[in-house]
Amino acid sequence: MSVLPPDLPRLRTLVTYLRGELGRAERALNIAEEREALAAQRRRPAPEPPAWLIERGIGAGRHPVRVHAGDCWDAGKRCTAMSMDEARRALVEGVRACPHCRPDAALGME
Numbered sequence: 001m002s003v004l005p006p007d008l009p010r011l012r013t014l015v016t017y018l019r020g021e022l023g024r025a026e027r028a029l030n031i032a033e034e035r036e037a038l039a040a041q042r043r044r045p046a047p048e049p050p051a052w053l054i055e056r057g058i059g060a061g062r063h064p065v066r067v068h069a070g071d072c073w074d075a076g077k078r079c080t081a082m083s084m085d086e087a088r089r090a091l092v093e094g095v096r097a098c099p100h101c102r103p104d105a106a107l108g109m110e
Contacts, residue, residue, distance in 0.1 A: 049071050051069070051070045051083075052068070052084060052087035053067070053080065053081060054079065054086070054095070055067075055079045056078045057078070064090055065096065066095065066097070067087050067098065067103045068098045071101070073100065073101075074098055074101065075098075075101075087103060088109065091109055
């Protein structure tokens with residue numbers, strides 16, 4: 001059994017106080033939920049690397065210069081993802097295979 005003041009002015013004061021406390025608690029709850037959502041986003045695993053990459057040259061044409069496996073340590077910023085069929089086609093058309101990750105061997109095209 002709770003003890004509340006019996007008179008109207010003190011009850012109104014108590015309600016006003018409790019509304020203020022509720023507002024502060026709701027704001028704190030919103031901040032905590034936003035913080036938790038951001039933490040959950042950071043915990044998501046990184047996407048899988050692409051299986052195959054094509055490295056483009058420097059210059060106006062930016063022609064393909066090397067084919068890499070997706071996890072190759074030598075793949076640089078000028079690489080873009082491609083499918084297995086595109087990797088095979090590029091190797092058949094004369095694009096060099098990376099000497100480090102050997103995508104030609106992985107694709108059975110040595």
